[in-house]
Each structure stands twice: as C-alpha cells, then as structure tokens.
Amino acid sequence: MSELRVENLSKSYGKMKALDKVNLTVKPSEFLVVMGPSGCGKTTLLLTVLGVLKPDEGRMYIDGKDIDSLRISERNIGYAPQDFGLFPHLSTHDNVAFGLRAKARGKSEVEACVAEMLSLVGLEGLEQRKPSELSGGQKQRVALARALAINPYLLLLDEPLSNIDEITKAEVKVNLKETVKRTGVTTVCVMHDAEDALELGDRIAVMHAGRVIQCATPTDLLKNPEGELVRELLHHLVKIQ
Amino acid sequence: MQTETKIGEPAKKSLDKFNLALRMMAGAFILFMLVSLFYLYVAVGSSWGLVAKALFDSRILGALWISVSSAFIVGAIAIVVAIPTAYVLTYNNFRGKTLMETLLIEFPQTFPPATVGLVYLLMLGPGSPIDIAYTYPAVIIAKLYVSAPFALSFTLRRFREIHRTGLDVIAESLGGRTRHVLFWVLIPLSAIDLLGGFSLTWARAMGELAATLIFAGAIQWKTEIFPVVVLTTSQSDPPLALAASLIAAVLSIVALMIFKWIVGRRR
Ligand SMILES: Nc1ncnc2c1ncn2[C@@H]1O[C@H](COP(=O)(O)OP(=O)(O)O)[C@@H](O)[C@H]1O
Ligand SMILES: [Mg+2]
Numbered sequence: 427m428s429e430l431r432v433e434n435l436s437k438s439y440g441k442m443k444a445l446d447k448v449n450l451t452v453k454p455s456e457f458l459v460v461m462g463p464s465g466c467g468k469t470t471l472l473l474t475v476l477g478v479l480k481p482d483e484g485r486m487y488i489d490g491k492d493i494d495s496l497r498i499s500e501r502n503i504g505y506a507p508q509d510f511g512l513f514p515h516l517s518t519h520d521n522v523a524f525g526l527r528a529k530a531r532g533k534s535e536v537e538a539c540v541a542e543m544l545s546l547v548g549l550e551g552l553e554q555r556k557p558s559e560l561s562g563g564q565k566q567r568v569a570l571a572r573a574l575a576i577n578p579y580l581l582l583l584d585e586p587l588s589n590i591d592e593i594t595k596a597e598v599k600v601n602l603k604e605t606v607k608r609t610g611v612t613t614v615c616v617m618h619d620a621e622d623a624l625e626l627g628d629r630i631a632v633m634h635a636g637r638v639i640q641c642a643t644p645t646d647l648l649k650n651p652e653g654e655l656v657r658e659l660l661h662h663l664v665k666i667q
Numbered sequence: 668m669q670t671e672t673k674i675g676e677p678a679k680k681s682l683d684k685f686n687l688a689l690r691m692m693a694g695a696f697i698l699f700m701l702v703s704l705f706y707l708y709v710a711v712g713s714s715w716g717l718v719a720k721a722l723f724d725s726r727i728l729g730a731l732w733i734s735v736s737s738a739f740i741v742g743a744i745a746i747v748v749a750i751p752t753a754y755v756l757t758y759n760n761f762r763g764k765t766l767m768e769t770l771l772i773e774f775p776q777t778f779p780p781a782t783v784g785l786v787y788l789l790m791l792g793p794g795s796p797i798d799i800a801y802t803y804p805a806v807i808i809a810k811l812y813v814s815a816p817f818a819l820s821f822t823l824r825r826f827r828e829i830h831r832t833g834l835d836v837i838a839e840s841l842g843g844r845t846r847h848v849l850f851w852v853l854i855p856l857s858a859i860d861l862l863g864g865f866s867l868t869w870a871r872a873m874g875e876l877a878a879t880l881i882f883a884g885a886i887q888w889k890t891e892i893f894p895v896v897v898l899t900t901s902q903s904d905p906p907l908a909l910a911a912s913l914i915a916a917v918l919s920i921v922a923l924m925i926f927k928w929i930v931g932r933r934r
Contacts, residue, residue, distance in 0.1 A: 478836050498839040505840045511833055515855050524851070525841030576841055 427454035428489045428579035428612050430475070435484030437467075437474055444470040446636035448484070452580075455610045457603065459627030461617050461659075467636040468616040469508070472582045475614070476505050488579050499528075504573030504581040504611070508588055510565045512557040518544070518568050519553040525576040543571040547605055563594045570602070574609055581606065583615040587622055599626065620659055624648070632656050704916065711913050717906035718913065727910055729888035730896045733806065735918065737892070738872035741810045745818035745868045746861055753822040754849060757830050772816045772823075783812050784881025792882070805883035806890050813878055814871035821864030825857040859930050866926035870919055 430452040437445040444467040452458045460468050473479045475486055477498040486493050493501055512521050522543050526536045544550055547567035557565055566586055573581055583602075590598050603626050606613050617623045623630050624644040631641040632655075640652045651657040682690075711718050721727060756768060775783075787809060792800035799805050829835060829852065838848045854861070876894035883890040885899060896911040 476836070476840060498836065499842050499844055501840075502842070503840060505837065507833060507837070511837045513834060513837075513852065524838065524843070528838070528841055528843040528847045528851075572841065 427610055429454050429487075430580055430612060430614070431487040431490075432471075432475065433485045433487075435471070435474060435486065436482045437470055437479055438482055443636045445474065445481070445484075448633075448636070448638050450631055450638060450641065452612055452614055454612055457606060457613045457615065457626065457628045459615050459617055459623040459630045460633055461620060461623040461627075461630050462633030463659075464618055466633045468618075468633060469584055470636075471633075472505070472584055472614065472616060475580070476503055476582060477501055502576060502578050502580075504576060504578035506566070506569040506573050506581075506583050506586060508584045510557075510569040510589065512560075512565055512568055512572075514557050517554050517556055518549060518560070521557070521568055522572045522575050524572060529576065539575055543575045546574070546608065547571045548601070561594075562590045563598045566590060566598060567601070567605075570605060574605075574611065578611060581611045581613040583613065585616055585618065587617065587619070602626070624660075632659060707909070707912055707916060711909050714906055714909065718910045721904075721907045721910035722914065724907060724910070726887055726891070726896060727907065727914065730891050730893045730911060731914060732888070733803070733890065734873055734892040734915070737803070737806045737810055738869045740807055741814055741872040742818070742865045742869040744807070744811055745815035746822075746865050748815065749818040749822040749864060750849070750854065750861075752819055753826045754853070756823055757826040768823075772820045775812055775816045780809075780813050780875060780878040781881060784809055784878035787812075787878070787882040800882060801884040801886060801890060803883075803889060806879050806892065809878035809882045810872040810875045813875050814868045817867040817871055818861075818864035821860045821867070822857060825860040826853055829853055829856050862926065862930055866923060866930075869926075870923055873915065873919055873922075 430450070432448055432450040435445050435448040436443070446467075448467075448471060450458075460471060462468055470479065474481050477493070477496065481494075488501075513524065516524065519540055522540045523536050526539055531539070540553075541550075544553065547570055549564065549567055549571065552560065552564065555564075557568070560568065566589070570583075570586075586602055587595055587599060599622065615626065617626070624647070627644060629641060629643050630647055631638045632647070633639070634655050640647065640656050642650075647656070648660060651660055752771070756764070787805070788800055789795070791797050791805070791808070799808075834852055834856070835848050838852045843851065874894065876892075876898065879890070879892055880895050880898070885891040885895045893911050893915040897908045897915075900911070901908040
C-alpha cells in the first residue's frame with residue numbers, strides 16, 4: 427500500500443499551462459477522484475505521474491522515493507486510459523498476462539495470477555475473446571485486470587466510465603470501486619462528472635485550469651465548497667440533496 | 668413474397684454530365700495503363716512458337732533464377748533493416764530528421780538508378796579496397812538501395828500510427844522494455860504492413876535495371892536479370908526479349924496478387 431505525493435507539478439504545452447503547481451497527496455489504499463471540466467489537465471496529470479510526459483517543474487514521490495528519474499517501465503504504475511488501450515491482437519488472457527510475461531514470471535505464476543485477476547473482475551470464461559468481441563464494460567474490466575496484475579504501487583484510471591453505455595454504468599461503477607478496494611491499491615481516478623466523483627471518491631480533488639482548487643472528502647466538499655468555482659461545479663447536486 | 672429494400676445498394680441514378688466526364692477520364696487512363704500489357708500479349712501470340720522455345724533458353728532460366736532469388740533476398744533484408752530504422756525514426760527526435768527521412772525514403776526513388784550503379788561501381792568496384800563489382804552481392808546491393816525505401820515507408824507509417832494510439836506506453840507501464848514493445852506490440856500490429864512493404868520492395872527489385880547492370884554487369888547465371896536480357900536482346904533476338912518480358916510480367920502479376928490475397932485474408 428503506497429502513498430503518492432505530488433509537489434508543485436507544472437507542465438505546459440507551448441504557452442498552454444496544462445498543470446500549474448499541482449500539489450496532491452494520495453494516502454495508502456485511498457481512492458482519490460480527480461474531477462474537473464474537460465481540458466482542465468486531468469489526463470496531463472495522469473500521464474505526468476505515469477512518466478509519459480516530463481514535468482517542467484515539481485517532484486513526484488511514491489512512498490517518499492523520488493520517481494522522476496525512473497523510466498515508465500520501472501515505475502510499476504498500473505494505467506488504464508480512457509479508451510482502455512487493450513492490445514487488439516491479444517486475447518483477454520494474453521492482455522492480462524502481458525505485464526507478468528514482460529517481467530519474466532514463470533508460466534504457472536502467470537496462469538495463476540491471470541486466473542485470479544479475471545475472477546476478481548468477473549470475466550471468467552472470456553479468456554479467449556479478442557477485445558473486438560467484448561462490450562465496453564467488459565473491456566474496462568480487462569483493462570483493470572491487466573493493470574492490477576502487475577501488483578502496482580499505484581493505479582491510474584482515466585475516465586473509466588466515459589466509454590460505458592448509460593444502462594451498464596451504475597453496475598460498472600459499483601464493480602470498479604469494489605474491485606479496487608479489494609486489492610487495496612492506491613488509486614487516482616479521473617472523472618468529469620461530479621455525481622460519479624462524489625459517489626466513488628474517498629476524497630475528491632477538484633481541478634480547474636491546471637490547478638487543484640480543493641481536495642476534500644465528498645461530505646466536506648458539499649458542506650464547505652471553497653470558492654465560487656467549486657460551488658458552481660457542485661451547484662446542481664447541492665440542490666438535489 | 669415481399670421485395671425488400673437492401674441497405675447499401677444505392678438506387679440507380681441517371682448519370683450526370685460530370686459523372687460521365689470522370690468515367691471517361693478514368694477509362695482513358697486505364698486504357699493507357701493496360702494497353703502495353705495487352706500489346707505484349709499480342710506480340711507474344713504472333714510469334715508464339717519462337718517465344719515458347721526461348722522460354723527454356725538457358726539464358727532465360729539463368730535470368731529467372733537471379734531475378735527472383737535476388738528480389739526475395741532484397742525484400743527480406745529490407746524488412747529486417749526497416750524495422751530498427753522505423754523504430755529509431757519513430758522514437759527519437761533529432762535535428763535534420765526530416766532531411767534524413769527524405770534521404771532514406773523519397774530520394775532513392777527519384778535518384779536515377781544509373782547514378783546509383785555508378786556510385787557503387789566507383790566505391791566498391793575495381794581499384795577500391797573492397798571490389799565486389801560484377802558479383803551476385805553487387806546485384807543485391809544495387810537493388811536494395813533502389814527498393815528498400817518501400818519497406819521503410821510502410822513500416823514507419825504504421826509504427827507512427829501505433830505510437831499515436833498509446834499502446835506502446837501501455838506496454839511500458841506494464842513493465843515492458845524495448846524488446847517487448849517491439850516484438851509484442853509494434854511488429855505483430857504491423858504484420859500486414861510489413862508484408863505489404865515486402866511485396867512492393869520485391870516487385871521494385873524485380874523491375875530494377877540500370878543500377879544492377881552498371882554495378883553488377885550481365886554475367887549469365889551470375890548477375891544477369893530479366894530487364895537486362897530484354898535490354899540486350901531486343902534488337903538481336905526479339906523472341907528471347909519477348910520471352911523474358913512475358914515471364915517477368917506474369918511473375919510480377921501472380922506474385923503481387925498472391926501478396927494481396929495473403930494481406931486480405933489476414934485483415
Ligand atoms: N499534446 C498536446 N499538445 C498541446 N496541447 C495539449 C496536448 N494535450 C493536451 N493539451 C491541452 O492541455 C489542456 C489539458 O488537457 P488534458 O490534460 O487532456 O485535459 P482533460 O483530461 O482534463 O480533459 C487542454 O487545454 C488541452 O487542449
Ligand atoms: Mg482527459
């Protein structure tokens with residue numbers, strides 16, 4: 427169970443400041459939701475922590491260790507992008523096994539772990555299906571199983587609900603949180619929908635224009651929204667309650 | 668029984684004038700492209716007896732062996748070198764990268780092959796420390812320079828496409844190193860394109876004439892290829908030239924159709 431600490435993280439695309447001195451701490455086993463409107467820098471934050479993007483400034487620590495100099499493959503961070511990013515030429519089984527095989531685990535260990543992961547996400551029996559033969563919800567679970575199979579320090583999920591149809595969304599939402607909680611992995615989950623965020627997050631970091639403007643539990647967020655922006659984002663939800 | 672309207676079959680439209688003009692222009696070009704092949708067929712037909720005999724001429728069989736084997740070797744080498752080169756060009760940014768790509772892909776296709784042959788003859792011919800002029804390896808080298816760019820451009824385009832999907836990053840996040848990204852993601856997802864690159868490289872190598880002739884000469888059963896037979900016998904022995912042309916044309920069409928069929932099945 428690891429802790430992620432992000433200090434003063436900044437990243438620009440040309441003149442566009444996608445991340446502006448972001449500070450965040452995600453506690454061990456916490457499910458942190460990063461919420462904010464489209465274009466506020468959520469994906470950029472995930473890709474910077476993952477190591478795809480080099481930050482302009484700032485530091486990132488996992489359990490107090492600076493991960494800045496580590497390659498993507500050395501960080502041991504599970505990542506599921508918005509489109510799930512399944513390898514289209516590989517079966518469900520081989521997608522989940524990918525990381526274990528890359529880490530040169532023994533055959534029996536790979537098989538045992540893949541079976542465990544597929545039962546964790548409830549995909550037994552679909553081992554031989556290709557991604558093109560899976561529904562959106564099933565793809566999402568394969569992506570989750572694949573990321574969890576490497577026993578990561580940290581799990582990064584980018585809008586896991588955005589490619590799921592409305593009918594199955596409620597079910598997927600519950601399954602997602604349950605699955606992650608069962609493994610106890612520290613998670614940063616990006617969402618743009620305030621309702622989903624409040625339902626799933628242990629805490630919620632509200633982002634706007636590259637900054638985290640408030641980070642609090644759902645209850646605190648509803649009780650004491652800091653500033654006009656947060657209030658506005660939660661406005662219609664507050665009225666419902 | 669009810670007649671159903673099938674989706675996907677457009678209703679018959681009366682042709683408008685512009686549509687007609689497009690068809691006529693297309694027709695003219697198609698005719699232009701096919702007429703030479705048709706004429707070859709006619710020419711062979713009118714002297715079929717002589718051509719049939721020439722088909723089994725030792726010179727023809729030698730050219731068949733040299734052309735086909737060298738084109739296959741060139742195709743294979745081209746794929747083997749295109750993969751690392753495309754990888755480097757996809758994942759590394761450096762000054763002059765666009766120029767380098769132009770020199771590797773477009774330029775060799777426009778550089779006169781005769782010049783290519785001449786450069787190799789001066790560089791690797793009589794009087795240079797390494798003299799391989801007029802040998803089989805010279806055939807391979809001359810053809811490789813002219814035709815490998817096809818394999819590279821196919822591979823590079825596909826690697827960039829895959830890179831944009833982010834699947835390579837996913838592989839890395841799962842602990843994959845360079846070899847896993849290459850052998851488990853990039854190459855399997857490029858299989859069709861590698862095959863396409865191979866087949867075009869092969870076909871271009873089959874048709875290459877000037878570079879090979881200048882650098883490798885025309886030694887029967889050693890360096891003489893079909894286009895050279897056609898070139899040197901078109902005046903002195905027309906049936907032999909026609910026989911060589913016929914075989915080359917049939918071989919290319921059959922091979923390209925087979926490649927297309929394989930590619931179509933894998934899709
Ligand atoms: N590769 C890029 N080049 C230039 N601008 C980018 C790039 N990626 C993202 N951006 C810009 O950075 C901002 C943040 O993007 P992103 O992190 O994808 O937002 P979000 O995931 O919250 O929707 C947006 O304004 C977006 O247009
Ligand atoms: Mg995004």
